[in-house]
Amino acid sequence: xxxxxxxxxxxxxxxxxxxxxxxxxxxxxxxxxxxxxxxxxxxxxxxxxxxxxxxxxxxxxxxxxxxxxxxxxxxxxxxxxxxxxxxxxxxxxxxxxxxxxxxxxxxxxxxxxxxxxxxxxxxxxxxxxxxxxxxxxxxxxxxxxxxxxxxxxxxxxxxxxxxxxxxxxxxxxxxxxxxxxxxxxxxxxxxxxxxxxxxxxxxxxxxxxxxxxxxxxxxxxxxxxxxxxxxxxxxxxxxxxxxxxxxxxxxxxxxxxxxxxxxxxxxxxxxxxxxxxxxxxxxxxxxxxxxxxxxxxxxxxxxxxxxxxxxxxxxxxxxxxxxxxxxxxxxxxxxxxxxxxxxxxxxxx
Amino acid sequence: xxxxxxxxxxxxxxxxxxxxxxxxxxxxxxxxxxxxxxxxxxxxxxxxxxxxxxxxxxxxxxxxxxxxxxxxxxxxxxxxxxxxxxxxxxxxxxxxxxxxxxxxxxxxxxxxxxxxxxxxxxxxxxxxxxxxxxxxxxxxxxxxxxxxxxxxxxxxxxxxxxxxxxxxxxxxxxxxxxxxxxxxxxxxxxxxxxxxxxxxxxxxxxxxxxxxxxxxxxxxxxxxxxxxxxxxxxxxxxxxxxxxxxxxxxxxxxxxxxxxxxxxxxxxxxxxxxxxxxxxxxxxxxxxxxxxxxxxxxxxxxxxxxxxxxxxxxxxxxxxxxxxxxxxxxxxxxxxxxxxxxxxxxxxxxxxxxxxxxxxxxxxxxxxxxxxxxxxxxxxxxxxxxxxxxxxxxxxxxxxxxxxxxxxxxxxxxxxxxxxxxxxxxxxxxxxxxxxxxxxxxxxxxxxxxxxxxxxxxxxxxxxxxxxxxxxxxxxxxxxxxxxxxxxxxxxxxxxxxxxxxxxxxxxxxxxxxxxxxxxxxxxxxxxxxxxxxxxxxxxxxxxxxxxxxxxxxxxxxxxxxxxxxxxxxxxxxxxxxxxxxxxxxxxxxxxxxxxxxxxxxxxx
Numbered sequence: 001x002x003x004x005x006x007x008x009x010x011x012x013x014x015x016x017x018x019x020x021x022x023x024x025x026x027x028x029x030x031x032x033x034x035x036x037x038x039x040x041x042x043x044x045x046x047x048x049x050x051x052x053x054x055x056x057x058x059x060x061x062x063x064x065x066x067x068x069x070x071x072x073x074x075x076x077x078x079x080x081x082x083x084x085x086x087x088x089x090x091x092x093x094x095x096x097x098x099x100x101x102x103x104x105x106x107x108x109x110x111x112x113x114x115x116x117x118x119x120x121x122x123x124x125x126x127x128x129x130x131x132x133x134x135x136x137x138x139x140x141x142x143x144x145x146x147x148x149x150x151x152x153x154x155x156x157x158x159x160x161x162x163x164x165x166x167x168x169x170x171x172x173x174x175x176x177x178x179x180x181x182x183x184x185x186x187x188x189x190x191x192x193x194x195x196x197x198x199x200x201x202x203x204x205x206x207x208x209x210x211x212x213x214x215x216x217x218x219x220x221x222x223x224x225x226x227x228x229x230x231x232x233x234x235x236x237x238x239x240x241x242x243x244x245x246x247x248x249x250x251x252x253x254x255x256x257x258x259x260x261x262x263x264x265x266x267x268x269x270x271x272x273x274x275x276x277x278x279x280x281x282x283x284x285x286x287x288x289x290x291x292x293x294x295x296x297x298x299x300x301x302x303x304x305x306x307x308x309x310x311x312x313x314x315x316x317x318x319x320x321x322x323x324x325x326x327x328x329x330x331x332x333x334x335x336x337x338x339x340x341x342x343x344x345x346x347x348x349x
Numbered sequence: 350x351x352x353x354x355x356x357x358x359x360x361x362x363x364x365x366x367x368x369x370x371x372x373x374x375x376x377x378x379x380x381x382x383x384x385x386x387x388x389x390x391x392x393x394x395x396x397x398x399x400x401x402x403x404x405x406x407x408x409x410x411x412x413x414x415x416x417x418x419x420x421x422x423x424x425x426x427x428x429x430x431x432x433x434x435x436x437x438x439x440x441x442x443x444x445x446x447x448x449x450x451x452x453x454x455x456x457x458x459x460x461x462x463x464x465x466x467x468x469x470x471x472x473x474x475x476x477x478x479x480x481x482x483x484x485x486x487x488x489x490x491x492x493x494x495x496x497x498x499x500x501x502x503x504x505x506x507x508x509x510x511x512x513x514x515x516x517x518x519x520x521x522x523x524x525x526x527x528x529x530x531x532x533x534x535x536x537x538x539x540x541x542x543x544x545x546x547x548x549x550x551x552x553x554x555x556x557x558x559x560x561x562x563x564x565x566x567x568x569x570x571x572x573x574x575x576x577x578x579x580x581x582x583x584x585x586x587x588x589x590x591x592x593x594x595x596x597x598x599x600x601x602x603x604x605x606x607x608x609x610x611x612x613x614x615x616x617x618x619x620x621x622x623x624x625x626x627x628x629x630x631x632x633x634x635x636x637x638x639x640x641x642x643x644x645x646x647x648x649x650x651x652x653x654x655x656x657x658x659x660x661x662x663x664x665x666x667x668x669x670x671x672x673x674x675x676x677x678x679x680x681x682x683x684x685x686x687x688x689x690x691x692x693x694x695x696x697x698x699x700x701x702x703x704x705x706x707x708x709x710x711x712x713x714x715x716x717x718x719x720x721x722x723x724x725x726x727x728x729x730x731x732x733x734x735x736x737x738x739x740x741x742x743x744x745x746x747x748x749x750x751x752x753x754x755x756x757x758x759x760x761x762x763x764x765x766x767x768x769x770x771x772x773x774x775x776x777x778x779x780x781x782x783x784x785x786x787x788x789x790x791x792x793x794x795x796x797x798x799x800x801x802x803x804x805x806x807x808x809x810x811x812x813x814x815x816x817x818x819x820x821x822x823x824x825x826x827x828x829x830x831x832x833x834x835x836x837x838x839x840x841x842x843x844x845x846x847x848x849x850x851x852x853x854x855x856x857x858x859x860x861x862x863x864x865x866x867x868x869x870x871x872x873x874x875x876x877x878x879x880x881x882x883x884x885x886x887x888x889x890x891x892x893x894x895x896x897x898x899x900x901x902x903x904x905x906x907x908x909x910x911x912x913x914x915x916x917x918x919x920x921x922x923x924x925x926x927x928x929x930x931x932x933x934x935x936x937x938x939x940x941x942x943x944x945x946x947x948x949x950x951x952x953x954x
Contacts, residue, residue: 010876017880021816025893028815037741040815044742047823048750055830062835069859070841080773087770095761102728102757109735110750113671114742121673121934122737130733131680131726138725142718142764149718149768150711156770157707173534173626192622193629204624237625238528239637241702241777245843245856248774252703254637255527256621259704284856288777288845290521292528292535293446296848 038115045114052107056100071245077272077283077304078263081248083152090148094141160262164228167221169285170203171233171240171253174294176285177203180216182319187232188212195236200324204236207321217320221285221302223265224310230262240298243288246272252289265304272304388498390490391916395497396476397808400801402497402504403468404882410459415875417452420444422868424850424861438516446849447536450519453847454537455511457522458545460790462552463507465655467500469797470594473658474563474587476804480907481581483572483924485917488565492558499555503548510544518545521847523648526619526640530611533625543612546605553602556594563591572906574926578682579943581905581930582675585682586661589689590654597650597693604643611635638703645696652789653692657685659796660727660756663749665930666799667731669903670746671738672939674931677730684723691720701769702776710769717767724760728753739934743901744818745803751826752795758830759788762837777847780840783833791829798822801885806900810913811892817884821877828874832867839863904942905930 028036067073076082113119168179168187181187188209195204205212223229233242235253242261243250251261273281285300305313389395419428420443427442438448475493479486487493510517519537520528524545532539567588571580580588610616611632619640620632668675675681697705697713731753740746762784765771775781798821805813844857851857851864899908906926910918924944932941936952 013876014880014883017817017820018883021814021820021884024816025814040819041740041742044747044819045740051826058830059834062838066835066838066863070838071843072841084770084774087768088765088774091765091768091771095764099757099761102732103754105732106735106750106753106757109732109738110740110742113735113738113740115739119739120937121671121739123674123934123936124676124733124737125674125931126677126679130729131677134725134729135722138722142721145764145768146715146718149714149770152770153707153711153714156773157710172624192624195624195627195629197627237623238531238534239525243777243843243845245774245778248843250702250773250776254704255623256633257636257638257704278855280855282855284854286843286845286854286856290450290525290528290847292520293450295450296446296850297853299853 041115045111048107049111052104052111055103071248074246074276075267076246076248077267078244078247078249078265080156080263081246082266083156084248087148087152091145094145156263160230160260161228164230164262165224166230166232167223168203168232168234169221169242169253169300170236171242171287171291171298172236173238173292174287174298176219176242176298176300178218178221178300179203179205179320180218180314180317181211182214182216184211184214186211188215192236200320200327205320207324213321214319215321216314216317218317221300222310222313223302223304224307225265225268225304227307228262228264230260233259233261238291239289240287240291241289242300243286244283244302245286246283250288268304268306269302270305388494390486390494392475392479392487392490392493393808393914393916393918395493396472396474398497399467399471399475399500400808402501403464403472404885406459406463406468406504407878408882410456410464411875411878413452413456413459415872416444417449417456418868418871420449420849422865424852447516447519449849450521450535450847451516451537451541454519454521454524455517458507458518461522461651461655462549463500463504465790465793465797466556466594466651467552469793469800470587470590470654470658471497471500471559472797473583473662473800473804474559474591476808477581477583477907478563478566478587479570480807480910480914480918481584481905481930482567482570482575483906483926484566484570485919485923487562488570489562492562496555496559496562499551499558503551503555506544506548506551510541510548513540513544515539515541517541523641523644524608525644526608526611526637527623527625530608530619531623531625531630532612533628543609546609546612549605550602553598553605556598560591560594560598563587564595567591572923572926575943578679579926579929581661582664582678582681582685583658583661585685586657586664589685590657593650593654593657593689593692597647597654600643601647604640604647607643608640638700638705641700641703642696645699646693648699649696650692652785653688655789655793656796657688659752659793659799660685662796662800662803663752664731664734665905666743666745666803667734667749667753668931668933669803669901670741670743670749671734672741672902672933673734673738674933674935675730676733676736677726678929678931680726681730684726687723688720691716691723695720695767698767698769698772701772707769714767714769718764720767721760721764724756728757728760743802744813744815744822745799747819747822748795748799748802751822752792752799754826755787755792755795755829758834759784759786759792763788774843775840777845778840778842779836779844779846782846783836783840786836787829787833791825791833795825798825798881803901804907805885805888805892806895806912807907807910807914809889809892810895811888812895812900813888813892814884817880821881821884824877825874828870828877831870832874835863835867899942902940904932904940906943909942909944 076085166181170177188211189206190204191206192204194201194206233251233253235255240253242253247263249261249263251259273279283302287295287298429442431439432442438445515536518541519535528534529538529542567584607618611618611620617632617635619637620635623630664675664681695713695717698717701710766775766784802813802818839860895912898912909924926943927946928943930943935941
């Protein structure tokens with residue numbers, strides 16, 4: 001019902017606008033084209049000035065409304081993110097100044113140089129000095145931005161430190177699978193043809209590789225604060241993307257081509273709850289690459305905690321190999337006595 | 350068509366009706382409806398065909414955005430009328446995720462390709478090239494006609510894909526495989542995707558036929574005295590656009606064909622190590638990233654294919670209505686050229702987070718940010734063109750000024766995204782949505798509107814209604830900023846694009862009121878576009894007749910033709926050109942048409 005009501009109002013509005021528009025055309029014929037033109041010109045020139053003033057006020061107001069809802073005022077949860085934030089503010093400053101100056105000039109000129117019978121336009125076809133000026137000045141600013149950008153980029157994308165905790169994240173429609181390498185620090189080999197979720201091998205791990213026997217598969221990522229972490233990122237079906245807004249990081253998950261990112265988390269989940277004043281705060285992994293109809297619900301959780309909390313969390317996790325073999329003891333009896341793997345994992349240092 | 354074959358409009362009509370009469374028994378001295386309005390070889394008619402087809406697509410594409418904005422703005426609400434129209438796609442009056450993604454995908458595809466490529470450069474390249482360089486028609490009117498009809502074919506296939514059982518393509522307008530390659534992964538990747546690819550192949554053929562024609566016409570068919578440096582900037586912009594299209598569209602075609610092979614012939618160009626819904630696929634050795642390289646090798650030039658003609662038209666309209674030459678003509682041409690070259694060298698900035706080698710990425714950062722320099726030159730030249738002018742705010746002029754404002758706003762955010770360090774945070778968030786909608790979507794639309802309002806008198810010999818045009822402009826300018834400006838803030842929170850619902854996300858759910866606001870404004874702006882469309886069609890039939898050949902007091906050649914030029918454009922000789930196109934306000938004279946000889950008393954510049 002309300003739909004038709006809205007349509008009716010729209011139709012009426014159209015009719016009114018149309019009638020006014022037609023009427024104004026007749027009026028302009030009666031009043032004289034030149035007079036109408038000058039009148040309209042003044043109105044539009046005034047509106048440009050009004051748009052500039054209200055627009056700048058609006059931009060300020062918009063900032064007041066939404067600044068606190070963004071990550072701009074909040075500390076980055078990773079060391080790389082801190083660099084990215086510096087770069088961000090640098091770029092906001094440079095582009096902000098250019099934005100304000102050029103928009104003011106544009107609309108002020110539009111208002112200031114509106115048509116009058118008195119003025120003749122100034123014939124000014126070119127000036128090479130000016131052209132040179134606004135080639136060189138932007139180039140200088142860009143050099144600074146490119147310089148800092150690449151400096152940070154190289155730092156962020158260099159190899160992860162050796163002591164980094166390795167965590168494997170695999171995207172599939174529509175959730176994330178997480179694997180820890182266990183005590184040996186090595187992720188077991190995978191072969192996608194072995195993938196069989198019903199028998200407990202959702203990741204296609206090759207159990208022939210002994211380094212897989214202590215690998216732990218979980219559904220949440222747990223990280224130790226101030227300890228570098230390296231994500232090894234995979235996808236099973238289509239391209240996904242590990243989006244980590246609070247850490248300011250992002251990396252695609254591509255089937256057949258593993259990718260990596262690394263960073264050092266700086267703030268625990270508990271601390272972040274205090275900082276944001278949100279008791280429900282949680283670090284989220286958002287899928288940032290369109291991956292199908294469940295794309296919007298492909299949510300992962302990261303918990304950043306102290307070493308002790310982390311150890312406690314990991315201590316009761318059983319390696320996937322053990323779970324699988326326990327579930328099917330008849331098939332491979334040898335597995336149950338694999339003492340190295342059967343022991344609960346001690347915390348990875 | 351050779352100049353010498355045309356001595357005048359009368360001759361044209363006579364020859365054609367003779368040819369005609371030999372084929373038909375009955376005698377008449379008019380072209381048949383079919384050859385005049387349907388399979389026309391007159392560049393002006395073809396331009397109108399492109400424009401009107403583009404407008405129809407724009408309404409469809411715009412309507413799609415209104416529909417998915419309903420979901421984003423009112424995720425909890427139900428709209429029973431949607432179920433009446435769309436059936437199972439909107440069960441219970443709620444848009445389904447599959448439907449949402451189909452809408453998003455088709456919105457992008459339609460607006461990028463069918464509206465802003467075909468509808469914008471197809472229209473104005475066809476209309477303006479012969480008229481502004483002083484030619485009777487295109488180098489090959491036949492290819493020109495085919496160019497439209499291939500576009501029409503592409504339109505029919507794409508339109509048909511909206512009605513198939515499993516829905517149209519729904520993997521985003523960038524159709525990244527494997528999502529677009531595997532029917533198991535998404536309903537939209539079934540027959541709808543094949544139709545998308547076929548449609549795009551036809552579209553590319555259309556674009557190539559058109560582009561080659563534009564280039565050869567501009568290079569070979571300029572009238573006497575029309576040296577390249579006397580061309581209006583519109584023609585320069587269209588020229589570079591055509592070069593971009595001719596060199597980059599074939600790469601997309603190859604990418605699309607390989608994707609068709611992967612989909613239907615069991616090849617593995619883009620597929621490797623895939624387990625989809627528990628099914629283990631045999632494909633190994635392909636690279637999903639290869640497609641992205643092929644796609645963006647077109648995809649990035651594509652945004653300039655959209656933007657350059659708008660820049661050209663804005664320069665022209667702005668100069669005419671400032672009653673002042675465009676400032677720095679040669680710098681404007683040089684910056685167009687620089688953008689054209691750089692457009693080919695920056696495609697991987699869309700791929701910083703795909704696992705691209707960071708060292709390689711560094712070069713793309715540098716080359717991408719280099720584009721800011723020619724862009725800055727253009728902006729400052731436009732500002733200086735306005736400075737000390739005598740500005741007439743015709744609707745075309747309003748949209749030109751609006752274009753510059755939007756180009757600044759959207760261009761500056763490109764400096765964020767082109768910097769790989771910031772892209773790590775902002776990639777695929779609403780910041781990107783805001784950036785490209787402002788700089789290439791709305792800005793290009795503004796260029797197109799400037800062109801439509803400015804050249805409408807030439808197209809139809811009538812005027813559009815100014816009051817409706819003013820309302821259209823102000824609602825659209827204010828609305829565009831209200832919609833897209835706050836989206837930057839959503840981007841700063843890391844909010845990803847292409848999400849159906851944010852309610853379950855602790856990090857992104859704080860924007861529900863904002864989303865509602867944006868959706869409401871989007872509907873108002875859409876209604877304003879309908880007003881423009883109404884104004885357009887109403888004015889074709891009922892607009893006030895144009896009384897003067899040169900209603901804007903412009904210098905270029907199209908305003909030396911009769912109010913309603915026939916096929917062949919000039920009834921007599923093609924005029925000769927003696928000067929550049931921008932002698933406005935020179936030596937105290939309001940304007941000096943290009944056809945006027947340079948007198949010895951004129952000042953030099």
